[in-house]
Amino acid sequence: MNAFLAIIGRDLRLATRRGGEAALTLGFFVVAITLFPFGVGPEPELLGRIAAGIIWVTALLAATVSFDRLFRADMEDGTLELLALAPLPLELAVLAKAIAHWLLTGLAVTLLAPVMGLMLNLPEAAYGPLVAGLLLGTPALSLLGGIGAALVLGARRGGALVGLLVLPLFLPVLIFGISAVEATLIGLPLAPHLLILGALLAVALPVGVFGSAAALRLALE
């Protein structure tokens, strides 16, 4: 357990002390969202209608650009080999890194989402389901994205490849994240959508942890 927490703490410290690396994903998230009013026009009604979609899609993209450095730095300086040799199973080390990644990107994006909603004229009733959906959905993104990040270690042009590999896998999370918002807006119960998002997280946990660990073992051979 100590080793597990130590990995989370280490990743958090590295991200916060190394020149604001943690802020990069958030910066991308905010800048990308800012582009939408320029792209579709500034009418509040239109923006309010598509605000939840903009926020969710941008959260997916922000997560995707952050995966490139999930394992790469550790691979380059040899940390990953030590993690693989440590008594802590590599699966748990991967889980710890995914949790740290979620705290730095998913949670931060979730906390920023209401502010972005304000700027995009998101309907008032949509704030709760949007945030609840992001809270359940973004951990699944960190877990599934870990597979992509681990698979492209040592590949040529790995960064662009991650997007192609993981974005199709994110589709169910996006669908149910959005349907939670839409259902609330037309007065349908919210719970089923959140339950399905929870189920997706429950599937992403073993798939992501074992998949990433298998891919990391391959990269370390």
Add this chain to the structure above:
Amino acid sequence: MPNFLHSLASPARFQRIANAVLPWVSVLAAVLLGVGIVWGLVFSPPDYQQGDTVRVMYIHVPAAWMATFCYAVMALLSASFLIWKHQLADLAARAASPIGACFTAIALITGALWGKPTWGTWWVWDARLTSVLVLFFLYLGHMALSAAFDDRERGGRAAAILACVGAINLPIIKYSVEWWNTLHQGASVFRMDGPTIDNSMLWPLLLTVLGFNMLFVVLLLVRIKSELLARRIEVLQRARASGRG
């Protein structure tokens, strides 16, 4: 049966069997496809609603079936490569992926051509269309990943892990997309109460489906054989270069 499959993993034995099987399967594929397509495109009756447009079905439906079938084959081959480390399974999985991508592309394009006259639009964000499109992306990712490493073995193993992860996620993606939106007609051949499609159309359809299956086997065998030859040439060239150096 497992023993037979494991014995296939020897490249030499595989090549012997493939060489023996290939002419027969090729002829079978040509006959099935020839008869099925001519029957479907010329002799089968036009649909009472769609007229002659329905003939797109004889290409579209088999291609769409093969799109998912290829992925299943690829995932099984990848899993057996990860478990038993058979090199041939890796070769076969990598050979299957572009074939599957082509079938998927054919299904998407013929679907668009069929959609224009019947639904009045080339593309809609309907559940089946969207999940087939996602399947196409999964094929592209598999192909890109297996080609992204300088070390071929490494690319094969990475792609095999991806194929297995994709196989777990594919049903989830399919059902979430279905839940999201549906316009495409439901299944009309595989149903508990029997097919809802008339025999005059069902027979040519079954022939083309079998023909596409045989075509897949032919393409797969040819691709594996040529990949084995390419590797042999590489080894010979390396031996020759080191002999001179």
